[in-house]
Structures are given as structure tokens and as C-alpha cells.
Amino acid sequence: MMHKHRVHCVGPVDTARHLAEKLTGTTWCLCTGFCLEGHPDYLWLNDSTSEDGAGEFGILKRTANGFVQVESVTYSWMTNGEALKSIEAALAGEFDAQGWPVTIQLDEAPKHRCHLCA
Numbered sequence: 001m002m003h004k005h006r007v008h009c010v011g012p013v014d015t016a017r018h019l020a021e022k023l024t025g026t027t028w029c030l031c032t033g034f035c036l037e038g039h040p041d042y043l044w045l046n047d048s049t050s051e052d053g054a055g056e057f058g059i060l061k062r063t064a065n066g067f068v069q070v071e072s073v074t075y076s077w078m079t080n081g082e083a084l085k086s087i088e089a090a091l092a093g094e095f096d097a098q099g100w101p102v103t104i105q106l107d108e109a110p111k112h113r114c115h116l117c118a
């Protein structure tokens, strides 16, 4: 993650297809993260520099020693189909070998608010 001190609020998405639609079709608050139901070990965290810039998300995987980032993807430049492919590849473990350790901060509070989304 380029933004090492950003706190993310992760929300669940029901299918990879819906996640692809969200990642390509919408500009998200910079503190937004997603997880996919049935795949609790993977997170998509907004790593964009600004809400006006390219929509960049880091893909993270939970391991025994914390999180590793396995990929960084500019979803705003992708079609739905391309985004879906990257999501499915991540879930299939295709990026796992290139993962690098990262420190992330998640806000588990039900009513998240921070300076990025206030």
C-alpha cells in the first residue's frame, strides 16, 4: 500500500461480479475497503491518491503472520470483465507468490467516520 497510515473501513460484497462492478463503476472514499463473502482472507483496499485520480486498489491476503499485499490494480482503467478476471485470479491464488508484507489498519466500528469520508 502506498498509503501506509490510511485507516480502511471494509464492507462485504456478495459476489465477485458485484465487486468488479463496484471497483470499476464508482469513485470511492479513500478509506473504502471491500471483502468478498466466502473469501474472508482477501481484502481490496482503496490505495488511490485522491478521489479525482485513478482508482487504485491494493489486493491483500491474510496470512498467519499478518497481511501481505499480492497485487495493486488500477480498476478505474478496466472494464467490468477485466476487473472480474483480476478478482478471480486473486481468489485462485495466482498472485500469492509475489506478495509482500504490509501493515494495514482496519476500522471495525459499525459507524465508521474519518477525515477522508466525513
Ligand SMILES: [Zn+2]
Binding pocket: 009, 029, 031, 112, 113, 114, 115, 116, 117, 118
Ligand atoms: Zn472514512
